Amino acid sequence: MAFTEFRPLDDKSLLEYIKATPSLSSKIGNKFDALTIKEVGDGNLNFVYIVVGSSGSFVIKQALPYVRCIGESWPMTKERAYFEALALKEHGQLCPDHVPEVYHFDRTMSLIGMRYLEPPHIILRKGLIAGIKYPLLAEHMSEFMAKTLFYTSLLYRTTTEHKRN
Structure with missing residues (x-):
C-alpha cells in the first residue's frame, strides 16, 4: 500500500x-x-x-x-x-x-x-484537574522555556542562523 x-x-x-x-x-x-x-x-x-x-x-x-x-x-x-x-x-x-x-x-x-x-x-492538564501536585513543574517548565527561548533567539544566534532555522 x-x-x-x-x-x-x-x-x-x-x-x-x-x-x-x-x-x-x-x-x-x-x-x-x-x-x-x-x-x-x-x-x-x-x-x-x-x-x-x-x-x-x-x-x-x-x-x-x-x-x-x-x-x-x-x-x-x-x-x-x-x-x-x-x-x-x-x-x-x-x-x-x-x-x-x-x-x-x-x-x-x-x-x-x-x-x-x-x-x-499522564497529560498534565488531566493531572492538574485531578489535583495532583507537581513539585518540580515550575523548575522543569522554567528550564525548558529558558533553554528553548534563549537558544532559538537572536540573543544567541546570528541573523543568518536565525533565518535559516
Missing part, C-alpha cells in the same frame, strides 16, 4: 503504514503479531495513536486538514505538523529531558512518530 498522498489513517491503514516505514517498524522490533494500536486523541485537531508491541512502543500523531471535532467545514493547514516536528526536533536537542524524541516525520501524511511516555505519565 503506497502512501504517496495524504489520507487520514485508521487502525488498519496505520498498521500498513508502520510496516512500510523502517524508522517506525524498527522501534517495535519489526514484530507485528502482538501489536496494539489505540486511538487516544482527546483533542479537537489531530488523530493520536499509541502503538505498543512486544519490543517497543511509540505515538503517532496525524494532523488533519480541518478541525477534527467540527469537520471539513472548518479547514486548517496540515503544514502545522511540519512546524511541530521541526520544533520538537530542535527543542529536543536543546532540552532532551523534557521533549519526546521524534522518530519519524512524513510531510505528505502530516504525521509525526515520537516516543511514547508510558504510564504513570
